[in-house]
Amino acid sequence: MPKVVTQQVEFEGHFFEQTVVIEGDDITPWGPEKEFSVVGQPHTRIDGSERVTGGAKFTHDIHLPGMLYGKFLRSPHPHAQIKKISTSRAEKLPGVRAIFTYENSPEIPWRMGLTKLFDKRIRYAGEEVACVIADDESICLDALDLIEVEYEKLPSVVDAELALENNAPKLHEAGNLVTGKPETYARGDVEKGFKEADVVVEGTFRTQVALHNCMETHGSAAVWEGDNLKIWDSTQHIFGVRDMVATALGLPKHKVRVIKQYMGGGFGSKNGAGKYTILAALAAKKTGRPVKILLDRREENLLAGNRPSTLQIVKIGATRDGKLTAIYHKCIANEGAYAAWVAGSTGPSTRMYACPNVKAENFGVFTNLGPVAAFRAPGYVEGTFALEAMMDEVAAKLGIDPLELRLRNYAEVDPTSGKSFTTKGLRKAYEIGSEMIGWERRSQIKKQNSTATKKIGFGMGSQIWGGSGGPPAYSVVKINNDGTAVVLTGTQEIGTGAKTAMAQIAAEVLAFPIESISVELGDTQIGLYSPLSAGSMTLASVGPAVRGAAEDAKKQLLDVGSQVLNIPIEDLVIENGDFLNKKSGERTPVKKIYEKLQNYMIVGRGARGPNPADKVVNTFGAQFAQVEVDIETGKVTLQKIVAVHESGRVINPLATRSQLEGGIIQGLGFALCEQRFVDPHLGLVLNASLETYKIPTMMDIPAIEAEMVNMPDPDVNNLGVKGIGEPPIIPTPAAIANAVADALGKRIYELPLSADRVLNTLYPSSQNERSS
Amino acid sequence: MKNFEYVSAPNLASAITQLQGSNSKALAGGTDLLTEMKERIKTPDRLVNLKSIHEMQGVRDDKDKLWIGALTTLSEIESHRFIAERYPILAQAAYLTASHQLRNAGTLGGNLCQSVRCWYYRHPDLTCWLKGGETCYAQEGINRHHAILGNAPCIAVQPSDLAPALIALDAVVRLKGDEVDGDLSLDEFFVLPDEGLRQRTVLGKSDLVVGVSIPKPAASSRGIYLKSMEREDWSFALVSVAVQLNFAGSKVGTARIVLGGVAGKPWRAKSAEAVIQGKVLNDSLAEEAGAAAVAGASPFEHNGYKVVLAKNLVKRALLELNK
Numbered sequence A: 001m002p003k004v005v006t007q008q009v010e011f012e013g014h015f016f017e018q019t020v021v022i023e024g025d026d027i028t029p030w031g032p033e034k035e036f037s038v039v040g041q042p043h044t045r046i047d048g049s050e051r052v053t054g055g056a057k058f059t060h061d062i063h064l065p066g067m068l069y070g071k072f073l074r075s076p077h078p079h080a081q082i083k084k085i086s087t088s089r090a091e092k093l094p095g096v097r098a099i100f101t102y103e104n105s106p107e108i109p110w111r112m113g114l115t116k117l118f119d120k121r122i123r124y125a126g127e128e129v130a131c132v133i134a135d136d137e138s139i140c141l142d143a144l145d146l147i148e149v150e151y152e153k154l155p156s157v158v159d160a161e162l163a164l165e166n167n168a169p170k171l172h173e174a175g176n177l178v179t180g181k182p183e184t185y186a187r188g189d190v191e192k193g194f195k196e197a198d199v200v201v202e203g204t205f206r207t208q209v210a211l212h213n214c215m216e217t218h219g220s221a222a223v224w225e226g227d228n229l230k231i232w233d234s235t236q237h238i239f240g241v242r243d244m245v246a247t248a249l250g251l252p253k254h255k256v257r258v259i260k261q262y263m264g265g266g267f268g269s270k271n272g273a274g275k276y277t278i279l280a281a282l283a284a285k286k287t288g289r290p291v292k293i294l295l296d297r298r299e300e301n302l303l304a305g306n307r308p309s310t311l312q313i314v315k316i317g318a319t320r321d322g323k324l325t326a327i328y329h330k331c332i333a334n335e336g337a338y339a340a341w342v343a344g345s346t347g348p349s350t351r352m353y354a355c356p357n358v359k360a361e362n363f364g365v366f367t368n369l370g371p372v373a374a375f376r377a378p379g380y381v382e383g384t385f386a387l388e389a390m391m392d393e394v395a396a397k398l399g400i401d402p403l404e405l406r407l408r409n410y411a412e413v414d415p416t417s418g419k420s421f422t423t424k425g426l427r428k429a430y431e432i433g434s435e436m437i438g439w440e441r442r443s444q445i446k447k448q449n450s451t452a453t454k455k456i457g458f459g460m461g462s463q464i465w466g467g468s469g470g471p472p473a474y475s476v477v478k479i480n481n482d483g484t485a486v487v488l489t490g491t492q493e494i495g496t497g498a499k500t501a502m503a504q505i506a507a508e509v510l511a512f513p514i515e516s517i518s519v520e521l522g523d524t525q526i527g528l529y530s531p532l533s534a535g536s537m538t539l540a541s542v543g544p545a546v547r548g549a550a551e552d553a554k555k556q557l558l559d560v561g562s563q564v565l566n567i568p569i570e571d572l573v574i575e576n577g578d579f580l581n582k583k584s585g586e587r588t589p590v591k592k593i594y595e596k597l598q599n600y601m602i603v604g605r606g607a608r609g610p611n612p613a614d615k616v617v618n619t620f621g622a623q624f625a626q627v628e629v630d631i632e633t634g635k636v637t638l639q640k641i642v643a644v645h646e647s648g649r650v651i652n653p654l655a656t657r658s659q660l661e662g663g664i665i666q667g668l669g670f671a672l673c674e675q676r677f678v679d680p681h682l683g684l685v686l687n688a689s690l691e692t693y694k695i696p697t698m699m700d701i702p703a704i705e706a707e708m709v710n711m712p713d714p715d716v717n718n719l720g721v722k723g724i725g726e727p728p729i730i731p732t733p734a735a736i737a738n739a740v741a742d743a744l745g746k747r748i749y750e751l752p753l754s755a756d757r758v759l760n761t762l763y764p765s766s767q768n769e770r771s772s
Numbered sequence B: 001m002k003n004f005e006y007v008s009a010p011n012l013a014s015a016i017t018q019l020q021g022s023n024s025k026a027l028a029g030g031t032d033l034l035t036e037m038k039e040r041i042k043t044p045d046r047l048v049n050l051k052s053i054h055e056m057q058g059v060r061d062d063k064d065k066l067w068i069g070a071l072t073t074l075s076e077i078e079s080h081r082f083i084a085e086r087y088p089i090l091a092q093a094a095y096l097t098a099s100h101q102l103r104n105a106g107t108l109g110g111n112l113c114q115s116v117r118c119w120y121y122r123h124p125d126l127t128c129w130l131k132g133g134e135t136c137y138a139q140e141g142i143n144r145h146h147a148i149l150g151n152a153p154c155i156a157v158q159p160s161d162l163a164p165a166l167i168a169l170d171a172v173v174r175l176k177g178d179e180v181d182g183d184l185s186l187d188e189f190f191v192l193p194d195e196g197l198r199q200r201t202v203l204g205k206s207d208l209v210v211g212v213s214i215p216k217p218a219a220s221s222r223g224i225y226l227k228s229m230e231r232e233d234w235s236f237a238l239v240s241v242a243v244q245l246n247f248a249g250s251k252v253g254t255a256r257i258v259l260g261g262v263a264g265k266p267w268r269a270k271s272a273e274a275v276i277q278g279k280v281l282n283d284s285l286a287e288e289a290g291a292a293a294v295a296g297a298s299p300f301e302h303n304g305y306k307v308v309l310a311k312n313l314v315k316r317a318l319l320e321l322n323k
């Protein structure tokens, strides 16, 4: 029965109260003792062959007859006012079908009303000025050259600290502070805590802007069928795109259908519609033809989102025996031109350790740069790097082993609420991980393998994150008259393997072979509402609804089967797609009963139940890194990384391992080589290409030893699963940076740990010599 | 990309004639030129395909020297038996260049004639000094990849990995065209740009590189190519060093030390060569040579690290060869 309740909901480290309708809490959770045949087994992707044979259709693959293409004219200036725009020359170019500018486009509020679809005020280089629709992209590009724009250049600011100064150029009327105020947190009394401390350490950290660089760039294709709008969008949130487009164009939601079957990565940057989506829809309307607009790599890297750079101050006090007495963490994040939320990094400092006195302040700053977007565990990657560095410094000052210091401050309950955790496998993760890396033997390994020029070091980092998922999320399971079953949901597969996990869940419940299960998703018109695939919440939200639907379908199947076969329902089970009479041992294929039932169809219905009200759901993990630093070339080589995470029950160990590896690889890129560069005077991004923005290559990836603490969570949902998409990136940079500090005997407070930083740290006199 | 005319040249002479057209560019593998065209940094009206020119193809062993045609791909150089055996530093340099895919398409001639990678030059919204503008933005900007040696109005570095290796091997380049014609030491082929000539090679508009020839090394000759990058693969050099030494017993006979990534052209470190000539290599001598190689360096705000890096790489290369 549906129940209306108000719930505390967490999304990417932020907490909200929400009124939700709760269903599906009548299903007994799968406890730790439950035995499985499909769940928990490694399973290759059910859509793997489509993916590797090119059959899978991504948004980029959508080609419709008569399709037109679009490209944006983008501002070359970081801050400007458009005085005049003339498109007449461009319009005359053969093949050009439409040109949109602020003069002929609807005034659609954008980015929470901070700007418009086409704003005369330009707030970053790369911002949209006009959009050309033409027969192909190369005509679009030629046409862009013919559009004449008169800009009045305005003074710009790209540095967050400078943007906070009184006389800084203002991006928005209300000033350069995002939401007008810092986001703060406090418990206990930090001043008192620092007074009680025997040692106090303090550090100032800087982290860089990282770019998502999804393999598939952002883009949409749109076509009108009568007054129905159909959109293919490379998105993590089909329902979100639907709602944004409907609102922007003033359409009823059901007139907008959003489809996304396959996607080449999102990492948080594809949580809603883009201007390309709206323009594709507007242009399709205007021309009466399908229109596709895709970003190219450069556009992707200028404006499709980023992990904001941070300046962080972390101060920690501890007693002689290693008990934390106070943590102060301040963060200034450079959020670019538009943001609706303060992108802070202090979350780990408030939630990781059992420290009575904590104060955190987050300042989000507007600057003349492409806007921020959530990026795999936003804030936590940066914050964990700073926090865990300071933990190591406390450990060093006190002569306590870094791991031991963490154990002495282990939070048995959630330090922010005092509530207990549903499950917390961090102690186990520390134990297994330290064993795997040889933590106890590390001084010996260092001694044996370091040379005069190459120094070995070890470091670790801990991880806390959300990942509970939650309602609302729905699913239907249909059993076809050929004995196959279809799982229908409205979620989207963003490349994580959620589809396979849902098939495993349905196969487990129905006791059907997994080959007989298909999963339909990624379509707002036929799917059932499911949340966005972000915040590590897809499987933990939708998976339980799938189980509910499968249980419902199975109940009906047994009921009908018992009547058709004339076997008491107590004696009937399903096994490997057959009815099995427990008494007689007789088997009947499921499809057999349908022969007598015309086109009878079973439809099971499921919904995600509530999250526990009296407990806190978090995911945990620990990583340990071994690095080699070449002190002559400044090169850091990650030799080995061990990752052990706890995220409830593991549905598919193979897919989970992929998530761990992917997170670690992205994390090592952040630690060692990825960095967006901006010219401070010109306000221009200098490395918007894959050649200049350095993502790790296969050759940069070391041996990754990854394991899960399989710890079914009895309270989070009926599967016992929590999310694992974001957690693995969180502690990687911290572990690597601590290992580098260990190798050098000197800490570098900035990321990435590129050769120039290492050399400048080792040879300080080489810095800042200037030529005449 | 702007529309352009495409012609295939049957032979050298015809290519040179075709290149005299108003705004023509020679096309080899296209791995550099096409990216510049896509970014609208170069907008030629006509591309003259060189791939059909027989005279520019092939690797030939001519008794006392090795001839490598300009159209030879980097992959061929990397895996050619003669080259691996006799000129390992060239094979190493080729192997460390770009990525597999790029090496399959990119050619020797294109590699020597490629444009600089400076991100101000490559920025579609900027007209820097090298592109005919007034300002070298890198000098006051983010210059972490830029030159520490050789004062020039443009501080972009010469990006080629093959060039330092070939110069260390004393290679001679064969040129054919209107303005330059004949053989030239590869060292002299590269120039620092100046007001009069905003380019990095001696080539005129319709001049072509036909190939390079490398003298056969002495039996006692040993070489090494070291390259420091921002990641393990598919990256231009932060700094690289090519060293080729002829030994006379335990002593260094003649030495050639060439640095990449430090100047607007491959940087022959003659003073470093002088430090070791006629001496037995050891730690302190290698250190001294490293210091000599970067003496006179004048780094900018973000590239001071290159001084240390270049010095250490020279030292490391010498010690490796002394093993």
Ligand SMILES: Cc1cc2nc3c(=O)[nH]c(=O)nc-3n(C[C@H](O)[C@H](O)[C@H](O)COP(=O)(O)OP(=O)(O)OC[C@H]3O[C@@H](n4cnc5c(N)ncnc54)[C@H](O)[C@@H]3O)c2cc1C
Pocket: A691, B025, B026, B027, B028, B029, B030, B031, B032, B033, B034, B035, B050, B070, B071, B074, B096, B097, B098, B099, B102, B105, B106, B107, B108, B109, B110, B111, B112, B113, B114, B115, B159, B160, B161, B162, B203, B207, B208, B209, B210, B234, B235, B236, B237
């Ligand atoms: C992502 C990336 C990474 C790279 N990394 C490296 C690296 O690490 N190290 C490195 O050394 N290089 C690197 N390169 C450069 C690469 O090696 C060159 O692009 C390639 O060698 C050029 O050869 P091509 O035949 O494709 O030249 P093209 O693109 O065809 O031509 C390049 C230029 O040379 C001219 N040209 C070509 N042939 C001749 C000739 N015979 N005579 C006169 N002019 C000629 C053309 O007109 C053009 O101006 C990289 C390139 C890319 C795109």
